[in-house]
Amino acid sequence: MTGLKLYTYPNNPRAFKALIAAKYVGVQIEVPEFAMGTENKSSKFLKLNPAGKVPVLETPEGGVFESNAIARYVAGLADTGLKGTTDYEQALIDQWVDFATLELDAPFSSWLYPIVMPNVVPYNKQREEAAQAAIKKAFTALEAHLKSHTFLVGQRVTLADIVACCSIFNGITKLTDDTFLKPFPGLKRWFLTLAHQPEFAAVMGPVQLCSSPLKYTPQKKEQAPKKDKAAQQPKKEAAPAAAATPAATAGEEEDTPAAPHPKPKNPLDALPPSKMALDSWKRMYSNTPAKSFREVAIKALWEGGDVPRSQTNEHFEGYDPEGYSMWFCDYKYPEENTVNFIVMNKVGGFLQRLDYVRKYAFGVISILKNESGEFPVKGLWIFRGSGIPPIMLDECVDLELYEWTKVNLSDPKQKALVEDMIVEEDKIAGLELVDTKVFK
Ligand SMILES: N[C@@H](CCC(=O)N[C@@H](CS)C(=O)NCC(=O)O)C(=O)O
Known part of the structure; x- marks a missing residue:
């Protein structure tokens, strides 16, 4: 099979699924440069996936979206057993693929996204704790199986291992430390066994488990709301009109519309004057074509x-x-x-x-x-x-x-x-x- 193109941003574990399957079945998939944020909104791309999400596989017959469907399609391009050899094996593979999507992808996303993009997915402690509890529950189920099985289905790597391994890739490399993984030695062994298979390693690169997990860093403003801070500011401070500080917010003004809180003086306003006006240079910079x-x-x-x-x-x-x-x-x-x-x-x-x-x-x-x-x-x-x-x-x-x-x-x-x-x-x-x- 030729002419396969996978649209994704680099290092996307959802895209890894198809790329690993491709290594097992021996087909080439081209991964062109892709400008996430613009190209996935283009009308050409939306014809391939109306949801505007990656990964998307372009095949000679048309497009396929949803990473599991893409991986299943690629896994079927040669008869290697990746999709299972009996109806029962196929059912078991589907079972673990669905488990990975619902019990692993979903809670790991709600744990990770607020940490890496808090301005897109706002952080919420209860949600994070619920996600961590859900992962523990899912890992416990996986551990019970992996204690006595090398792979998820049968005696060799199948699509189930590929999908589930990619589902936990971000979590196990960025969020879960040794303490979190201690009750799950079988799961850890299974993940590392897969990661060391040449077909996985060729796509995922060298994998390291997480030693210092990513954590959400609360903004100071969130810890001590501006309103309280302003209330703590001594009133004796003068209120220079130009002092730029976070003290003045709409909320505060609504509190006391007639007597706004004085803004604290910024020590930088007290510096000896400089002949260089940064503002003027900034204006010049803004008016200069790149x-x-x-x-x-x-x-x-x-x-x-x-x-x-x-x-x-x-x-x-x-x-x-x-x-x-x-x-x-x-x-x-x-x-x-x-x-x-x-x-x-x-x-x-x-x-x-x-x-x-x-x-x-x-x-x-x-x-x-x-x-x-x-x-x-x-x-x-x-x-x-x-x-x-x-x-x-x-x-x-x-x-x-x-x-x-x-x-x-x-x-x-x-x-x-x-x-x-x-x-x-x-x-x-x-x-x-x-x-x-x-x-x-
Ligand atoms: N269930 C889909 C999820 C795809 C997905 O959420 N893709 C994200 C990147 S990992 C995306 O393209 N987001 C862009 C957007 O939502 O605009 C799959 O497994 O392929």
Whole structure:
């Protein structure tokens, strides 16, 4: 069989199912580059899967969606026994495939998604605990079977093992640590046995069980609602109109419409004035077409420039290392970032939570891609003052997820990296640039 194409984002365990089956039956499946978020919404794709979800297999006869159906189709392309050899075996395979979908995929998704994309699937502790309990129950059932069986059905790998192994792939590599797995030695042995089969390893790569499980990091704002925080602010603080802090929210204003809470003063407003107006440079950057970033925006960053659309021909000075500092930040756990659109969501959420620091900061976040298919995230920040703004340190827990390094502009390599990131060069620090998000 030729002409099979599988549409998916990289490292999608649902896509692994068909790819592993293909290794067993000896067929080639092409996996073209796929822009998740846009291509899966295109009319061409929606004809293949009206739900707009991946994976989707394109065959010479037409499209197939739903990862289990795709894997079953591929498994049937040669007579290798993957689909079972008797009606009874086929029923048992279906039984475990349904079990994997309902008892493993569903609770693992409700455990994992709020952790990796909390702004898309909001976190809820009760839901997480219910998902963990459901996984324990499902693992207990699997353990009871695997204590005395090497594989789920019969004496060799079948579609049941492929599907169930892929269903627990994300959970067992990202969420469940040794303590969680202790009561399930048979399940652990079964998973590792499968992961070491050449057909699995060729698709999944080297697999490591999880040593430090991903955990939801609550936002400080959630722990101590803004309203309470504002109430704790001493009233003696002056209320500079320009101070950007998270204190003013619609909720608070509704509380006391006649006497809004005073906003606390930001220590950065008390710094000696700088001739470089970050705001003016940001406006210039925003008005510069991407292809001219280097000649216009970068030049103005170092040398100064004219404020765009200024009635008074206002000029701003170039970068002022006394009044500002530059920082690189690198996401500490790139191995978590294997799904392009989840990384975008994660970075988007981080920037959204920084709204209150906009006046004092400019940031460029580069989403990169390395040879292992991971998406390392590197940021460049310009901050008012010599350090990370104190209010950001106080308010934004995401900061701890990044390694922060002050940029040394007298090092030509670091200066070139700063420029490359702002210019959005195709390669950043030797890695392919997949996307950039700008905080301005
Ligand atoms: N039951 C489906 C689930 C497919 C699914 O949820 N795909 C996700 C990625 S893992 C997706 O394409 N989401 C995009 C969207 O919902 O827009 C299967 O196993 O194939």
